[in-house]
Amino acid sequence: MGSRNHPFGVGDETLPYTLVAHDEHDERHQGAVVFPIYQNSLFTYARSDDPGHGYKYSRMGNPTVVELEKRLAALENGESAQCFASGMAAISAAILSRVSAGDHIICVSQVYFGTREFMDHFLSRYQVEISYVDGTSVENIREAVRDNTKVLYLESPTSYYFQLQDLQACVALAGEFGMATILDNTWASPCRQHALDIGIDLVVHSLTKYVSGHSDVLGGAVIGKSSWIERLSRVDHQLLGGIMTPHTASLMMRGLRTLPLRMERLGESALKVALYLNSLPRIRNVNFPGLPEHPQHELAKRQMTGWGSLLSIELSASLEQAKQWVDQLTLFRIGLSFGGYESLVLVVGAAADSEEKRPLTLIRFNIGLEDPADLIRDLSSFYAWFGEGQQERAGQAQ
């Protein structure tokens, strides 16, 4: 473990709880408990040749946003962070900061669809080539390496099937071939996976999810070594202009206050729901790395310290049947995204089931802060739809 680069002047052993809850008295702001919102595009200075405070124009840096960046870097155990208007702005800038025309990227095939679209529809216009690989085996990644491979782009776990990459093995492989490693760490949050400690070069987050925690603001961050972040800030952040506003940064700092607490509760509730879903008939897979049955559970325990709130099931039923069931759930709202206080469900799509005649439908759940016993009670309507002897009813929905 490297030493924590936190801004609060507390010791190395500080738990995330103290890190997010404790700020020193700040005389600059009359002891204000909440860091002020510097609602300014412009900062002036007393003398032409000496800006003094260092701020000029908010696209180049704003004190409220910089405060959030310090706190995120501290939580991720990174040297520096750069915030952005959204997770996608952070992801695209992180990738652009490491590639030029003629380069090649290796990316995990189940990467977040926005990232995949960015690679396919944007990077391809600038002669950057992409190979998608099943990241569950580092040998697959090795086979895809070319002379011009510059970036190994990872997302662990992935967003729909929650497959992991062995981060330590990926870092070793990247070192062998001089590739930069970028990891989307959104699912695990800065509390549950410290990938920079393992040697990943850049960690990206959609702060829209757990850090905001309240489904009311969008944001993103890239965290890593100061030299890499400085270059990315000067070029890819400032020139593309996808800045985070100071007001959003303040709401993100509010979210950070309870992040470790929420992550603990969300991870525990998600595990309870996953265990329940795992006991149901007609569910072929519950995709959640916290389940002992998950094929990568041991790896998950090695490289994470807990679980996120998102999981999926592969249900042996048609898309229509699955939609009718989720539509009558009362505590799960239907929607994209995750990491807020509210439980969500989304029927993602169906594939052919190789073992049964029925299709296999993927349903993704985001477990919120409600009482998990209530969520399980709501989900128990499953028996009425899909339990033994209920095939007839489910069949009518087809």
Ligand SMILES: Cc1ncc(COP(=O)(O)O)c(C=O)c1O
């Ligand atoms: C894993 C993951 N990464 C990145 C993003 C993009 O984040 P944003 O919507 O904040 O741009 C998302 C959004 O859903 C996501 O799920």
